[in-house]
Amino acid sequence: MVETACLFQQRCLRQNSVIRAQKGTTIVMPEQRVSYVYHLHEGIVGFFRTSATGREAVDYLIVPPHLIGLAGFAGMDRKESVYHLAEARAITPVTYCKTKREAVWDLLDDRGARSQIMEMICGTVFFLTAPAPLVSDLAPRIITILDALTRSIGTRDPNGRTVIPGITHGDIAAMSKTTRPTVSRVLERLEERGIIQIGRRNIVVVKPEALRHKPWS
Amino acid sequence: MVETACLFQQRCLRQNSVIRAQKGTTIVMPEQRVSYVYHLHEGIVGFFRTSATGREAVDYLIVPPHLIGLAGFAGMDRKESVYHLAEARAITPVTYCKTKREAVWDLLDDRGARSQIMEMICGTVFFLTAPAPLVSDLAPRIITILDALTRSIGTRDPNGRTVIPGITHGDIAAMSKTTRPTVSRVLERLEERGIIQIGRRNIVVVKPEALRHKPWS
Known part of the structure; x- marks a missing residue:
């Protein structure tokens, strides 16, 4: 996976700056307009939700080299606003790259980069299914x-x-x-x-x- | 969502045939080589797994207009074989379109189609998180x-x-x-x-x- 992420990471580096954040830092605020895609290089980001009882907990985890901000990435050509549904916060110290979603979109024109981006997105699909086994045993x-x-x-x-x-x-x-x-x-x-x-x-x-x-x- | 799927569906229709299958029909066998992407038009497909105790159950559900076979779609340009991880089976009568993964890949060149495909993939991401609430209450x-x-x-x-x-x-x-x-x-x-x-x-x-x-x- 690390090797796969390399080209995309290099392109990100050329166009943007790499951001380091401490444990507990909010990366994406709830209801924030999605103008960026966040490519996680190191560390763990959690999507936090607040339950009806006010108890906050992680809804799912994102580990490298996955992308945060998929909804915004998907709705690229649509007129309506696309909002994040939960707060993305660093669970550990993290390194990530913030890229204008249009720039990621354009990367799909390059077939080499396309392969890597698709793999990241689909990797995210499978990762998301992993942390919530359909069993009551914890x-x-x-x-x-x-x-x-x-x-x-x-x-x-x-x-x-x-x-x-x-x-x-x-x-x-x-x-x-x-x-x-x-x-x-x-x-x-x-x-x-x-x-x-x-x-x-x-x-x-x-x-x-x-x-x-x-x-x- | 239905309107969004239209263009992609039309393109699928031009290149392939629409398949109807009865409840209980296996669409993708476990460990089958992923050469196709399945675009679901109607009905519900479940990804079934068998637990250690031999009890079979749905791991997650796919509803229209989502795609089945994302792993193969993602690993498009990679040499290694990519396998499905579970059996995809029709829970209700279904209508779907079976497309060579290369054809879906090529559709990403068209920016109109790209938007719709990305939305389907990212819709799948969010759909997958829905059927498994992180609570023990059923x-x-x-x-x-x-x-x-x-x-x-x-x-x-x-x-x-x-x-x-x-x-x-x-x-x-x-x-x-x-x-x-x-x-x-x-x-x-x-x-x-x-x-x-x-x-x-x-x-x-x-x-x-x-x-x-x-x-x-």
Whole structure:
């Protein structure tokens, strides 16, 4: 996926500036007019919604190299205003590229870039289906989020293991719409099975393939 | 949405034949090589998965005018084989158009068609997020499925109400991964609130707006 994103990223870099934002920064405000497409390079962005009871939670996650602002991208040639439906906020520190939607639209004229853009959009389609398994058990949801974290912000340590840095059990609880004790229980079970190691301020993923979303289980 | 699909549909019609299929017909087999993009004109297609326990259920629903076979569409210029991840099967009688993925790819050269194709793809993105509310309560899921049914196969009756024809409580149970009694309980509650009327072989939707998925509730 990283290799695929490269050409598009280079074109973005030429036309725009790369933006770095801290954890908690709002990237897209709710109801904001969609004039830009956001191409995520690093980190995790959550689409937050507020429920009827006023409780806020992540609706879905976006990890690199996916695009934010698809609705605006799609409605490119339409007269009506297209609005974002939720607030997109950085869950971890992020790097992204803000591109005028017209510029992304024009990139589709180039068949090389077209392939990469289509892959990103369709990758987003499949990613979105992943974090919400159609089961009431919370464990698959937490495992899917761990998989998303591993793929998006995981880094290799000297022992060849993948480390998810700076993520607390509370962060995962907020992302998976559950409580911290539930997250801890699931993580402890994964640790017992030798899939992860829970550190002080990080999670070491020993067997990343064990977290991978399996469409045919 | 229907008006938007028109040009693309006309182009599809010129290049291909329109296919009609009965309820239960498999449109895409799992692991089948993706050489086509399926453009759904009428009816509902489900993506079915089999769980570890051997129980089969719908993973998500596709309603008109969305596309099936996005993965293959996206991986257009890549060498590796791209496979479908699940079986796409008609939940209701369907009408669709099977188009060589290269033909859809070429349509992106036309800026009018491009707009419509992008809208369909991004519509699919948002549709996919709808049928799986991130809550353990099954009622929102069943209501979302009813909304999808209303928008896709609902027809106006002489009294100006929308009728969902030929859908049993068992069909909805299969789509929402729950039991028939749970579906009946939710439908009865909707009937008490004057939102629907449960008929012998149909469901009459009196207040379609009450079923609409609300991103900001």
